[in-house]
């Protein structure tokens with residue numbers, strides 16, 4: 001009985017974690033907090049995220065202007081960067 005309660009607790013916590021990641025995921029190259037596009041930088045994902053939800057195709061972005069951090073899908077790239085041109089897939 002206690003084991004079942006523990007399993008339920010872990011599953012609930014994990015669902016909450018995934019939901020909080022989902023809520024912090026933006027869908028375009030804009031800071032959701034201050035709406036700026038020019039101050040965003042990509043960071044390595046936090047350790048907890050790599051361990052618990054490393055399968056999610058998300059990148060971790062920080063806004064240098066307001067320090068807000070959020071996630072973006074991998075296929076959304078910085079429109080101001082020439083990274084795509086350098087890779088040759090334009």
Ligand SMILES: [Zn+2]
Pocket residue numbers: 031032033034035036063064065066067068
């Ligand atoms: Zn911002």
